[in-house]
Amino acid sequence: MDAIFRPRSIAIIGASDIIGKWGYRMVYRPLYSGFKGTIYPVNPNKSEVLGLKAYPSIGEVPGPVDLAVITTPAPSVPGILRQCTEAGVKGAVVITAGFAEVGDEGRRLEEEISDISENKGIRFVGPNCMGIWSAAVNLNLCFGRPPAKGPIAFISQSGTFGVSMAQEATVRGYGLSKFISIGNQADLQVADYLQYLAEDEDSRVITLYLEGLKDGDRFFDAAKKTVAKKPIVVYKAGHSEAAARAAISHTASVAGSAVIFENICRQLGLLQVNEAFHLFETAQALAGLPTADGNRVAILGSGGQGVVGTDACAALGMELPELDSGTSAVLSKLLPGHAPRPKNPVDFAGSSRTAMEEAEIIERFLQLDYIDGVISNVPVSPQLWDPNLKIDRTAANQPPAVQTALEGGERYAALPGKYKKPVICLRFAHLENDVMEEILNEGGIPVYSTPEQCARAMHALVHYGRIQKKALAGTF
Numbered sequence: 204m205d206a207i208f209r210p211r212s213i214a215i216i217g218a219s220d221i222i223g224k225w226g227y228r229m230v231y232r233p234l235y236s237g238f239k240g241t242i243y244p245v246n247p248n249k250s251e252v253l254g255l256k257a258y259p260s261i262g263e264v265p266g267p268v269d270l271a272v273i274t275t276p277a278p279s280v281p282g283i284l285r286q287c288t289e290a291g292v293k294g295a296v297v298i299t300a301g302f303a304e305v306g307d308e309g310r311r312l313e314e315e316i317s318d319i320s321e322n323k324g325i326r327f328v329g330p331n332c333m334g335i336w337s338a339a340v341n342l343n344l345c346f347g348r349p350p351a352k353g354p355i356a357f358i359s360q361s362g363t364f365g366v367s368m369a370q371e372a373t374v375r376g377y378g379l380s381k382f383i384s385i386g387n388q389a390d391l392q393v394a395d396y397l398q399y400l401a402e403d404e405d406s407r408v409i410t411l412y413l414e415g416l417k418d419g420d421r422f423f424d425a426a427k428k429t430v431a432k433k434p435i436v437v438y439k440a441g442h443s444e445a446a447a448r449a450a451i452s453h454t455a456s457v458a459g460s461a462v463i464f465e466n467i468c469r470q471l472g473l474l475q476v477n478e479a480f481h482l483f484e485t486a487q488a489l490a491g492l493p494t495a496d497g498n499r500v501a502i503l504g505s506g507g508q509g510v511v512g513t514d515a516c517a518a519l520g521m522e523l524p525e526l527d528s529g530t531s532a533v534l535s536k537l538l539p540g541h542a543p544r545p546k547n548p549v550d551f552a553g554s555s556r557t558a559m560e561e562a563e564i565i566e567r568f569l570q571l572d573y574i575d576g577v578i579s580n581v582p583v584s585p586q587l588w589d590p591n592l593k594i595d596r597t598a599a600n601q602p603p604a605v606q607t608a609l610e611g612g613e614r615y616a617a618l619p620g621k622y623k624k625p626v627i628c629l630r631f632a633h634l635e636n637d638v639m640e641e642i643l644n645e646g647g648i649p650v651y652s653t654p655e656q657c658a659r660a661m662h663a664l665v666h667y668g669r670i671q672k673k674a675l676a677g678t679f
Contacts, residue, residue: 204326204391204399206294208337208381210269211240214261214292216283217274218244218252225274225298229334229344230255236343241266261290270294272334272344277301280330281315288323296344297329303387304331313389320390332386333362336369336379339405345384346370353378354490355483356406358396360385360414368412368479376644377483380405392417394425401429408486411437412479419467426471431674434489434667436474438482439464472670472679474663481659484651488660491647492625494668497575499524500661501568502548503561504580508629508654509548512578515658521665523547524573537564558582558611558639565615569622576625576664578657581650582615584608584639594638612639616646625664627657 213233219226230244230253243266244252247259258264261271261283271287273280277299287295302313313330320327328335334344338352345366350373357372359365362384369382380403383396393416400406409429416422426435439461468475476482498521502512513523526534526547534545537560542552549564561582568577585605586592594605601609619626628643628650640650651657673679 204294204395206269206292207296207326207328207335208342208399208403209339210294210342212243212266212268213238213240213270213272213342214243214245214258214264214268215252215272215274216245216261216287218246218249218257219274220249220252227253229272229274229298232334232343232346233341236346236349237341238343239340240269240342243268261286261292264290268292270296273297273299275299277309277312277330281312281319284316284319284325284327285323288319288325293325295325295327296332296334297327297386297389298332298334298344299329300331302330302389313387317389326395327390328383329386330389331362333366333384335384336382338380345382348373350382351376351378353380354405354407355379355486356381356383356400356403356409357412357482358383358385358393358400358409359412361412362386364479365412368482371480372483375483377487380407388417392421394418394421397422397425397429397435401432407433407490409433409435410482410486411435412482413437413439414441423467423471426473427679430472430670431679434474434486434663434670436476436482436485436489436663437468438476438479472666472673474666476659484649484656485660485663487649488625488627489663489667491649492619492627492664493623494671495575495625495661495665496668498522498665499573499575500578501526501571501574501576502578503551503564503568504548504578504629506550506552508580509550512629512654512657513548515655516578516661519658519662521658521662526571530567530571534564534567556583558584558608558615560611562611562615562618565618565626566622569618569624569626574624575668576627576661578627578629578654578661581628581630581637581643582608582612582639584612584634584637586634586637586639590634596638609638609642612642616642616648619646619648625661627651627660629654629657 215229217226218230243264244255244257246257249257271292301309303310336343343349350369365384400409500516500521502509531545565577568574585608626648630650
């Protein structure tokens, strides 16, 4: 599968210079997205496509080809796959639709290309898919603008929906290592991608959008082995009868029982989310933070933030232990005199605090053996005082208040690594180009905009911490 996700050369079969055609997109996107390999357009009626020399057939391409991208009509695909195998091509992405999702003739064509794969040794993505993105070689077949690079692999059974989600993920600051629009899974199935991504050093978390499974037994086996190595977050569609019908006509998938799938996720240790974009919110925390050793959480913030955050944590089975008297007395000295006695959650009572003082409180939390993780507000940023303030962190002479804030933020960001416990931050109102969020990001600390998001992220770290313990004990 490295031929698909780390190709040194690609051939676009059905390449076109007509804007809007799939053959145009498949040449244009890798060409202008920085693909690190060689691109060979293949079209018997063209001598050149987008400034690249074109070839009449895959067999006439002068150099070795790792990956073929096929955009020609469905009836031509079996013959083209055979030509690819004769030319030594090991992988393919079949963009073309018109297979099992459209009826009996399409199903026959799909069975034919599956047989070619099995008998000739070529592996392929699709058919009926939107393509792939692989950060390892800047291979972009599916995005108008490539996503940000990052540690999250995203497998999607829907092309358009998956592409839209991935693009929105980039807008929100989530980075991808892989995006795979899997289509009808005539050859490579979810299980194959899981096995590959389990060993992929670029991917720390795997996210799935699924409508149905081709082979439940293979998925079960592959997911169980993979989740012992890295977390899997899944959003499953097709719960209602109408949605199940839509899945069949969309990607030729049988949605199956939602209850059975939920039980499978519970048994395997997969983290199932209830809304599509929770995939990335959850994955961000899993990618950057240590997991939690238990379900005991401390919260620092405003009174309302503490109340709502406590409810959100409790709803997910997490506890907020009351602080011991010694810790409460120490924290009282770090809070204003009018603040209530610290218990958990801790209310900073609208005080004019500094990032260094907040880091001190968080560190006190993490030192407690009965606290497994912390949810807090983003440390106070100098840019809250002056939104127009431009901060150059490399400057030698910072104003004293700015220097203290930067030092406090850096101390704060280092705490998860120091104590091997997660810290998650909340900011209700986005602050443009905030230096404090930049510092937190360097420490792997995610920033969310609601207490509920923070609670879900912490729950994911608690959940996967349990899986890791079982895997280490050999009981998973």
